[in-house]
Amino acid sequence: MTPGIADRPLMPIEDFEELADVAPDHVRLEYVDGRVRTKDPLSVEDFEELERRAPETVRLEYINGKLEVKAMPDGNHREIFVRLQEQCMQHRPDLRVYGESGVRTEAYRKGRARTDGAVALKGHFKGHGEWSASNGILMAVEITSHDRDTNQRDRIDKPVGYAAVDIPVYLLIGRDSSTVVVYSEPRDGRYQQKAAHSWGSPVELPEPLGFTLDTEELKDYAD
DSSP: OOOOGGGSOSSOHHHHHHHHHHSOTTOOEEEETTEEEESSOOOHHHHHHHHHHSOTTOEEEEETTEEEEEOOOOHHHHHHHHHHHHHHHHHOTTEEEEEEEEEEESGGGOEEEEEEEEEEETTTTTTOOSEEOSTTOOEEEEEOOSSTTHIIIIIIIHHHHHHHTTOSEEEEEETTTTEEEEEEEEETTEEEEEEEEETTSEEEETTTTOEEEEOGGGGGGOO
């Protein structure tokens, strides 16, 4: 029987062993129920060092003071991202959707989120390091993956983290629900507006984007 989402390990044991081998001496990792955790509190500085050493098959984030593993994108995930890129550039030639962008998030920028996409003016990230401040990012984009942590990560933790640093719009493309959710108007660490749309419906992106997404093609990538 094929295991369901709840039964799948978020990180294969082979990836954990490789990560543990390269971790700084004072960062102690453990593998519990398919997840990687730290035995001791992890500072932002220790996280950044661990992330720099991580193998290419492992994507790490630091959310709510905890080490998190983000699932690697599959083919449908990548196709959805490319479709979003195409539409953004058609409507706003001055914009780009930057994939796999590291962003400082949460209150006092203590979080480190690796967005599926960050929408900004062309050339915005020139000269930036691995983890960029949120200033100038017009929209953060996440596309859900088929792992058991996607609901907590993308629907609960990420809206709080992105709103806390005043990213104007957060776009969540939910593959598990066939919906597109637009969060906007960040204030006091929360998005004040949230609008959900079924795949196939036009999706209005508020300012500073100011254009409408055609989501009909997303139906081709339902899984």
